[in-house]
Amino acid sequence: MDAITENLDAFWSGFLTSLGICLWAMVGSLFLGTVLAGCRVSPVPPLRAFGTWWVTTFRNTPLTVVLFFFAFGLPAIGINASFYFFGVSGLVVYTSAFVCEAIRSGINSVSAGQAEAARSIGLTFGQSLTLVVLPQALRTVVPPLGSVIIAMFKNSAVVGAFGVGGDLFSTGATLTSAQGYANLPVITGVAIGYLAITLPAGAILQVIERRVAISR
């Protein structure tokens, strides 16, 4: 267990880096995913096609392939950025597809009468979506959306393993391979770091799920 106690600082900063990656990726993917969901339910055919293409592509491609594309494909056409930026962008693009589907299924769960009532009082498509349907949809969407975000936090380990560096996973990898600490305690420490987020988040999500379950 010395491996953990001696390197608490490293683990802590790795934990914070992982959290940072997730925070950026969360903001990005929630925004992009909502926009995509809007595209997919809009009456405009090109937007629907674009949304469908996006979701089909990125839901069925492994995150590693997306990351390879960002990290090695984009520099080949002259787009250069830090690994951190590429890593977060890859995670955003990948996660947005799941966010989009979670929100879309939420929109589908709002009863038809709500949208009909909104239309009958004269709201436009945009108004009925933003004022009536989405606020209700977001409540149903919270549990699946939460699961997507928790999965994204775990996926940030892939971004780390890919070479962003300094996050929880790569901190563990450096400690074992470069500094020669034993594998088992270090990997246990890494696992504890991830559990410190995923377990409480899962528990909070269950509480929220129970709260919003009564609304319909």
Place this chain on the structure above:
Amino acid sequence: MTTEAVLYDEPGPKARRRIRIWTIVAGAAIVALLVVAVRRLAERDQFSMEKWGPLISPANEDFASVWRVIGEGLGNTIRAAVLAMLLSVVIGTIIAIGRLSLGRTGRIPLVGLVEFLRGVPVVVTIYFTSRVLPDFVETSGWIGGEQLWFLVIGLTLYNSVIFAEIVRAGVLSLPSGQREAALAIGLTNAQTMRSVLLPQAFRIMLPAIISQLVVVLKDTSLIAVVGNYEELVGAGERLYIILGNPIQMFTVIAVIYIAINYTLGRFAQFLEHRLSRSSKSAAVRVEQEATTAGA
């Protein structure tokens, strides 16, 4: 009911005109984006046969060997995914049965195990198997290569608890009359589980199992960043470094993945549709478990 029917009426003349305008605007924007992308790619010489040839032209000298490597990679991906799935289903079922039939206190270690493994990233479990296992057991002589088993065990650690949850949800979703009737005609608890509850639960779970196969297929690629097993993405990685064509190579790899996973996803949807027609409520709850995996 479809989304569009909920959100808007059959458009009138005015709305149709508005939609037409938006269609043109959005279409133009997408075309503009494509043009920018294509021009950028062309400027950087990304459409040259030098980069695409080994992948699409049978006349290219590397074509045969490149596709042999990709084919072997795909084979390795499928082998690892199928092995991990089979192991996960078996172990997951055992965990689920344990959780369903043990008492309140007996359940605690199992619940702990499920929560623990569910909260850890798969890439960490694979890293764990490929680094820690060799410290404790002799792995070098394993049939099929130790790297394959590191991947399979790492995937199984995570997916068996996912399956445990799927099986549990499946069994719990059955009407309680099934169990009561089975016990009433004199079957033991074990017989009830084996010959009445599990067969029905598995039928309901089939779509969720197939959806999870998509997740497992994608997760096999994680070994590319932590291990040494040449599955599809690993093969692509090795090839693009030799050929110098990351964009083209990973486009092909992505297309292969999308083709397989899209087909599996549609198949799962089809099964779900058929199941929900025959048995009203059950498929819904189980499906929710599977879609959340997301990794």
